Amino acid sequence: MGHMSKRHAMILAVGMLASASALAQTETVGQAWPRPATAGTVPTTANPAHAAAPKTAAPAAASTAESRSAAALALTHEPTYDEGSAQRIKDAALSYSDLAVRGGWPAIPADAKFALGAQGANDDLLRKRLIVSGDLAADKASGAFDQDLADAVKRFQARHGLAPTATMTPRTIAAMNVPVQMRIRQLEASLQRLENMDFGFGQRYVVVNIPAAFAEAVENDVVVRRYRVIVGKTEKPSPTLTTQISSVVLNPTWTVPSSIAKTEISAHMRKDPTYLSRMHMEVLDAHDNPIDPNSVDWSGTHTPNFTVRQHNGTFNALGAVKIDMPNSYSVYMHDTNQRNLFSDDYRFDSHGCSRVDNVRDLAAWLLKDQPKWSRAAIDAEIASGQHLDVAMAKKVPVAWIYLTAWMTKDQTVQFRNDVYHQDEQLLEATAEEAAFFSNAGSHPLTAHMTR
8 A cells, every 4th residue: 555654544444344234326327427527617718518518328238347438538538637736636625625615516406307308497506406506507507408408417417427328317406406515525535545555657657446336447638448347345345455456367266255155155155066067166275285075164153264266267256367465454356257337326235356358358558568478369269268477568557546536637526426435434433533643642652753
């Protein structure tokens, strides 16, 4: 995690242990749509209403990994995280503070009805809400639900990770009704996280933003690939970290984490002694020698003194590709044999690792400085079924970050749900610490701590 103070390591650890409501984030489609105006300001030169609204995706015959990553990339080529991110979040927080001083935005009644082309009782209220946040031009303050208003709703939805359909869904209304003070808190928490990160941006780097459930491959300050990812479920959150991608493993075996072996696999074995052989798994002793599963105590009462490993193959939980990135959490990025989950909007379903949609494309991008490893060569090697570890010629930096609020270079302010409830904990811990130090200075026993 770089040179992080113990205090922030503790705050992050506290945040990671938090469980969170599974209802947190849904309808996730991607980053955002360019919106030239900063929140609340509509300069005459850059009128957000003239920015093209996101295209509503036609219902695809079949969603594929390629179509999903192409659609995600088409949303924007602006990186979520780059060297200017912290300053831009500060700018956005100032802009939102101005909005707060002016009274924020009006709330939309939860039961309000809207329909394109029809006059509704709350159309002007919706217009006002979207003008305040810069999603609609100030001269469009009244009128029925027309195409301009539909485009503004799509722009708002894209900025909040919602499917840009222009339909005023309950989730869209809920996102519109989050008060400006709450949005400022999200920006503050995100800024604190970034200020405590020590990440060496390279010409090429990879970022997973956990609340957005997307991975971005960035090259020369532009996002060149974007993939849906499945990250940790709320009770098994993915950690934030910075490290380097060291190798791409084709046809990986899976060494089952001892926590999973102790609980989940032990439970399966108690019910069905053939479970391991059916799952193509073997039990290894401390020296990696196979041992008879029947000789193992599967009661689950003590930490296993054995390792469970799954052979490589189509049944393997890691799929055909594993992206290795040494870190103290033993997490990594990988393929999956349950690809249907990528079509879901709610993508918080792993034990902490990141499952990457269209991961072979990411592998080819990572290895593109090695001519031998074209996409065709990667596919052929996977088809051979042989386990192979391809070392990176030049390691690529990778950051897993937790930003629920950020602003891209085109001045688009983005928000996502705080799926792990880490924002409030971070802000509370910081406030408690500030209170401790302000009181400590006047107390003879702790005065030395504040000097």
